[in-house]
Amino acid sequence: MEAREIRIKGIVQGVGFRPFVYRLAVRFGIKGNVLNDTEGVLVVAEGESKTLDNFIRAIREEAPRSAVIREVITKPTERTGASGFSIIRSEHRGGEVTAISPDLATCDDCLSELFDPGDRRYGYPFINCTHCGPRYSIIEKLPYDRPSTSMSPFNMCENCRTEYEDVLDRRFHAQPNACAVCGPQYELLDGQGHSVECENPIEETCNLLIAGKIVAVKGIGGFHLMADALNKHAIDALRKRKKRPAKPFALMVADIGTARLFCRISDSEAEILRSPAAPILLFEKSDTPGYRLPETLAPGLDRLGVFLAYAPVHYLIFALSGLPVLIATSGNRRDEPISCDNEEAIRALRGIADAFLVHNRDIVGRSDDSVGFVFESDMVIVRRSRGYVPRPIELPISGKPLLAVGADLKGTFALTRGNEAFLSPYLGDLAGEKSLELFEEVLERYLNWLKIEPEAIVCDLHPDYVGTIEAEKLARKWRVPLYRIQHHFAHGLSVIAEYGLPDEACLTIALDGHGYGEDGTIWGSEFLLTHYGGFERLAHIYNIPQPGGDKAAVDVRRMALSWGYAAFGEEVIGRFPELVKKLGNKTEPLLNIIRENRRPSTSSAGRLFDAVACLSGICCENTYEGECPQRLMAAVDYTERASYDFDILEMTLDPRPVIRQISVDIGNNFLPGKIAAKFHRGFANAITEMASRLCEEKGVEKILLTGGVFQNTVLLELTAESLRDIGLKLHWNKVVPPGDAGIALGQALFGLATED
Known part of the structure; x- marks a missing residue:
């Protein structure tokens, strides 16, 4: 007989893990105990050596569906002479804390009871068990026990208490356990x-x-x-x-x-x-x-x-x-x-x-619904929130704890602990007062949960981002270094972090609406040679004026006129009469801004999509973010196999020939769907040609596709297919969004690499 202490780390609280361990122990004839503490689940097991090996193997292989085991550490310990196996009261220790389970959708067993007239929870809208129900949304502090949740005001009735204490019951130690007699209403x-x-x-x-x-x-x-x-x-x-x-x-x-x-x-x-x-x-x-x-x-x-x-x-x-x-x-x-x-x-x-x-049950941790789409059988997350947070993401390197504040749009921060990154839920646009208040509230809760004190902060290069200003304040308050990272470089690192890629050169292709460039212009179509600690800008889309700055991201007629002028000069008025008609008396003032090449200028792929959507007659205003590109994608006529031709001039991918071809097609009464199809195919071809040249020149074969434009499934599919055809290895965001809500993960990797 021997005794071992078994430490299990990961998402192992709030998922029925202790009852699971208890049942395994009974099955294997193991003596000892199991408890929750701030580090996860701790088991003391006594038995024959081979039996203990099989017991530990079963813990790994048969864990509850919603559990995520990150690490199992075993070491010899003193025998206690226990006569059986028991679940004992949770311990509150200092040091590293366990991961918290996300909220879980109602399981089939609870649904059956919900609609069973003979069940005592028939029609009870808060039914749950160890396999489902609220977790993240009710946890106030760790370890995960009822007094530490917003269920603490609800004392269990005798029936619920009996279930809670019955090791063979599905609600054994289910912390939100309740019924119509004793629970929320x-x-x-x-x-x-x-x-x-x-x-x-x-x-x-x-x-x-x-x-x-x-x-x-x-x-x-x-x-x-x-x-x-x-x-x-x-x-x-x-x-x-x-x-x-x-x-x-x-x-x-x-x-x-x-x-x-x-x-x-x-x-x-x-x-x-x-x-x-x-x-x-x-x-x-x-x-x-x-x-x-x-x-x-x-x-x-x-x-x-x-x-x-x-x-x-x-x-x-x-x-x-x-x-x-x-x-x-x-x-x-x-x-x-x-x-x-x-x-x-x-x-x-x-x-x-x-x-x-x-x-009347308080929501401690608010979260929007998560959003995604499936590409090549895998989910690509567009908004990572309920059901996924605060599940950590494993990083390829570890280091001191740090805070990455993310970007302003689709605000999301990340805290690191060792080689894990804990991302916040989607917080909204940090430029809004209430979203900023939420940022501060959730950050404080995460710091308390994780019991860490960040030793560095990472923020975007943009000097006017709310996140940057907050990062500067916190760096002064905590007296820690502040690292600034270019927006699209962080996008690329988010893909490296997801896949755990080693620190070797990759080609990032980051396409989005905007990001502050090192030269002070708006970047948004970047081909970057990327590794952990830095990048080299290799290529981008042809720069043009963005008349009116952020106004042009809403009223996309402005970008249509700017691209029209880039392609035709003063002839733009005759080439796109419908556009001029829509602009009316705004045409000449805007042309003056464009002629004078006033800042800001942009190489944004998102603004190019806006312009094509407007010129083709599909959509001329973004009443919500990304409306014009989404409608352009939706209009694609899949029977159209032709494509527009971009020019590639050294470091520049030039769409001006595309604008000229669109003008010809409009004159020939091409339907918008055919224009949309030819543009998507042409852009994918141009990306592939540019990538091919750069990869050959730099000797790289790994491609990182990232940025909000790659939420366009038509472009993603066409680009992935053509890049694979020339033998390149592709990686794209899946676990975190390709848009700005994924940036914090890339910032976190940069911070760890820089500290290292």
Whole structure:
């Protein structure tokens, strides 16, 4: 007989790990105990040497589905002479802390009980067990025990306590365990926040939704604004009230079968939809007869964002209302974080929501729904939030703890501990006051959870970013060094970090809307020779003026005129009469800015997409970020096999010939879909030709595709195919977004490499 101490690190709390270990110990005849502490799970096991080996192997191989084991450390220890195996009270120790589980979608077992009239939790909207339910959203401090969560005010009744203490029960040590007798409850409020007397608040909510009303529903990580997705009046009302004229709405359904009525969904996509993370996925619309949804849900787009119900209350709403599809969009005002507190939601959403379905369990960690799409059977995350945070990402190197503040748009920070990076959920645009307050709040919570004190800070090169200014303040306050990193270099490093690539030269191709360049201009189409500690700018798109600066990112007629002038000079007026007509008396003042080549100038791929969308007659205003490029992608005519030709002049990828070819096609009455197709194919060809030349010149073969433009699946597919055809090895963002919400991961790697 011998005794071993087994330390298990990773996401091992809040996922039924201790009960799992207990059952294994009983199976193998192991004596000892298991507990949670701030470092993870600690097991003391006594038994024969071979039996202990098999026990440890089973811990690794049979762990609960939602657990993520990062490390198992064993060492000999003194025998205690235990007569059996037990779960003992958690210990609060100093030092390194464990990872926290994300919130998990309702499991099948809980769903069966929810709709079983004979079950004591029949219809209870907070049903959960060790395999599902809230985690991140309710944890106040570690270790993960009920007194450390927002469930602490709810004392378990006798039945719930019995389950909680029964090692053979699915709710053994399930910290959010509750029922209708002892747990949280829902309440319905009217549009002004006053209580509505009714027997069943959820059933009354369903009556409102059936009647075409908009209801703010409090869920796991915040509020959704919900409405009947088949009711055109409800859609129009929500757009008007939320001041959201065209941005697509996310759609929630109860099951995959319903989603497949109006979307094309592969088996691999269905598997991700059904996963415990339950993200929103983007799918192509289908042409199922009789199942076309209102065009106003996603105007001008060919894809819909769809996700499955993931909280018990969602399933109850579908069951009681009979509605097949619900709009479930984030409950916030424009440019503000998602609401999570009842009073906050009433303040923010009064005038938008006709009623509020609230509950009395506090949301400690708010989070939006995560969003992504599937490319080559793998999910590419566009927004990493509920279901994924705060799960750490393993880095290829380790070092002192540091803070990477990310970018302003799609604010996300990262904290490192050893070789792990802990990213915050999506925080919104840091230029907004409330998003900045949320940044500070979540940062403080992460620091308390992880028990670390950053010894360096990394920020973007842009001197006017809110994140940069905050980083400067914190560096002074903490008296630590501050490192600044160029935007697109950080994009490239985010891919290196994801894949754990070694410190050797790669070619980053970073395409996005904008990033502050080392020369003070706006960069946005970068071919960078990249390694951990630095980069060399090898090539980019031809620079042109961006008249009006940030205004040109919204009113894209400005970029259309700028590219038209770059291609034709003074002849632009005759070449693009429709554009001039749309600009009216703004034409000449804008031309003067362009003629004088006033700053800012830009090499942005995003602004090029904007210009082509406008010139082709598809879209001339970004009422939300990326609208014009998304509509250009949606318009692509896949039967068109021709492509436009870019020029490649030394370090410059020149689209001016493309603009001239578009002018000819417009004159020949080409449909916008054919122009869109030829542009996408031409751009992919040009990227490939430039990459081929640079890789041969520099002797590299690894390509990193990153930046928000690569969320365009048509461009990503065409580019990946053509780069592979010439034998290059491709990597692109999957675990973190290719857009600005992934930048913090690249900054973190840079900080560790610089400190090293």
